[in-house]
Amino acid sequence: MSVETRLNLDDIVEIGRQFRLQWEQAQQAYVLLYPEGMVKLSQSAGEILKRIDGKLPIADVVENLEQAFPGANLQQDVLKFLEVAYERGWIHPKQAS
Amino acid sequence: MNAAGSTPSKQVKPVGNPLWLVAEITYKCPLHCVFCYNPVDYTRYGQELSTDEWLRVLRESRELGVTQLGFSGGEPLVRDDLEIMIAEARKLGYYSNLITSGVGLNEKRIAAFKEGGLDHIQLSFQDSTRELNDFLSSTRTFELKSKTAKLIKQYEYPMVLNVVLHRLNIDHVQQILEMAEAMGAEYVELANTQYYGWALLNRDHLLPSKEQLRRAEEVTNKFRERVGNKMKIYFVVPDYYEIRPKACMNGWGSVFITVTADGTVLPCHEARMLPGLTFPNAREANMKWIWYDSPAFNTYRGDEWMTEPCRSCPEKIKDFGGCRCQAYMLTGDARNADPVCDLSPHHHIITEAIAKAQQARDKPSTTRPILFRDDKNSRALSESAAVHS
Numbered sequence: 293m294s295v296e297t298r299l300n301l302d303d304i305v306e307i308g309r310q311f312r313l314q315w316e317q318a319q320q321a322y323v324l325l326y327p328e329g330m331v332k333l334s335q336s337a338g339e340i341l342k343r344i345d346g347k348l349p350i351a352d353v354v355e356n357l358e359q360a361f362p363g364a365n366l367q368q369d370v371l372k373f374l375e376v377a378y379e380r381g382w383i384h385p386k387q388a389s
Numbered sequence: 390m391n392a393a394g395s396t397p398s399k400q401v402k403p404v405g406n407p408l409w410l411v412a413e414i415t416y417k418c419p420l421h422c423v424f425c426y427n428p429v430d431y432t433r434y435g436q437e438l439s440t441d442e443w444l445r446v447l448r449e450s451r452e453l454g455v456t457q458l459g460f461s462g463g464e465p466l467v468r469d470d471l472e473i474m475i476a477e478a479r480k481l482g483y484y485s486n487l488i489t490s491g492v493g494l495n496e497k498r499i500a501a502f503k504e505g506g507l508d509h510i511q512l513s514f515q516d517s518t519r520e521l522n523d524f525l526s527s528t529r530t531f532e533l534k535s536k537t538a539k540l541i542k543q544y545e546y547p548m549v550l551n552v553v554l555h556r557l558n559i560d561h562v563q564q565i566l567e568m569a570e571a572m573g574a575e576y577v578e579l580a581n582t583q584y585y586g587w588a589l590l591n592r593d594h595l596l597p598s599k600e601q602l603r604r605a606e607e608v609t610n611k612f613r614e615r616v617g618n619k620m621k622i623y624f625v626v627p628d629y630y631e632i633r634p635k636a637c638m639n640g641w642g643s644v645f646i647t648v649t650a651d652g653t654v655l656p657c658h659e660a661r662m663l664p665g666l667t668f669p670n671a672r673e674a675n676m677k678w679i680w681y682d683s684p685a686f687n688t689y690r691g692d693e694w695m696t697e698p699c700r701s702c703p704e705k706i707k708d709f710g711g712c713r714c715q716a717y718m719l720t721g722d723a724r725n726a727d728p729v730c731d732l733s734p735h736h737h738i739i740t741e742a743i744a745k746a747q748q749a750r751d752k753p754s755t756t757r758p759i760l761f762r763d764d765k766n767s768r769a770l771s772e773s774a775a776v777h778s
Contacts, residue, residue: 316454318453325484327509
């Protein structure tokens with residue numbers, strides 16, 4: 293599947309209505325729950341998604357991550373991951389940029 | 390029984406944690422569907438678990454790592470404590486699904502479900518036309534269901550429709566999909582009947598022909614192309630027309646638990662029929678012991694139990710030999726390969742069933758009348774040998 297760039301740093305995104313993000317003790321991971329299924333997230337995916345609150349623009353999410361993980365330049369990785377998450381319907385822009 | 394008293398499992402491959410719990414909170418149902426998978430002798434089973442017992446089942450299962458919870462039945466709306474269970478499920482961190490005919494849902498209840506944190510509702514329809522819907526479920530519910538569909542939208546639940554397909558409605562797939570589109574359904578599951586319980590009794594009436602199936606798939610594919618992502622359509626083929634069995638429950642005791650109305654804990658909806666196994670009851674044992682240590686849950690784990698051709702088959706890691714219940718129902722031994730597999734020496738049983746259904750279609754007078762799932766029929770069947778035929 294080709295991923296087009298549709299998200300910008302000033303977009304505000306939120307978790308899709310049918311998904312719920314939560315920490316799963318038994319999996320030792322963040323998971324996305326949805327009707328009749330579950331996605332177990334990698335550590336980095338979990339760290340990104342738990343900062344998606346429907347209020348902060350993506351730029352602030354990146355900044356927040358770079359504070360939590362000093363020394364890393366995360367902008368491209370975060371955008372790339374969020375594009376994939378958007379393609380899969382996990383997140384969507386809250387308002388048109 | 391104490392959870393701390395668990396003994397290490399004898400399995401070669403470690404047993405993972407369960408992910409799915411289906412709570413069949415009651416066998417009572419206002420509908421009388423001819424394809425119901427509930428046991429035909431459901432009237433034999435004892436008292437339903439109390440509210441507190443269900444809450445304990447939910448807590449213990451969540452501690453084991455279960456995330457998906459389905460409230461099912463019978464018709465789960467029959468229980469007036471469903472609101473309490475839903476709220477507890479949300480507190481515990483389940484993703485909860487209500488699997489319902491919609492009969493018994495009103496605005497007050499759906500508002501309470503939303504407030505309590507129910508995540509998802511799956512509404513079943515029997516057909517797109519009132520006449521067939523009401524005939525197949527032996528009741529007058531079509532109007533009611535349409536109202537329910539509106540309530541589901543109003544309370545901002547994704548609209549997930551489930552329609553069980555069989556010979557009597559499979560030619561209406563176009564109309565069914567149009568109805569779903571008109572209702573604003575986001576997901577439609579066209580699930581061909583699986584032949585267990587009442588459906589097995591009525592198989593000669595319900596099994597579609599290969600030609601009907603082909604046409605239905607063609608219609609579905611065309612519809613998919615037109616609606617695109619707006620409406621996702623799943624088409625589940627009847628396994629009688631497959632040559633490899635389904636990976637039933639992703640393997641016995643692998644991810645799935647059913648707790649029935651009377652508290653019996655099963656590795657699948659149907660397992661109660663299997664002979665020689667004593668299934669634990671949630672009233673008497675905790676879910677951790679049941680999952681990891683009960684003899685019943687360990688019986689068909691791994692592949693030690695398999696007979697040929699499964700035992701030496703490279704595909705056993707994919708399909709686990711298919712469905713134990715189907716193997717038992719059709720071949721008399723649950724350890725045999727599911728006869729859906731064309732490598733099974735019993736595969737002829739499937740092809741004969743297809744031929745017999747064809748004959749019933751051509752000469753309806755030679756076939757026993759269709760049996761509705763109701764208490765009277767269930768009591769009669771509980772006393773007859775037909776239960777396990």
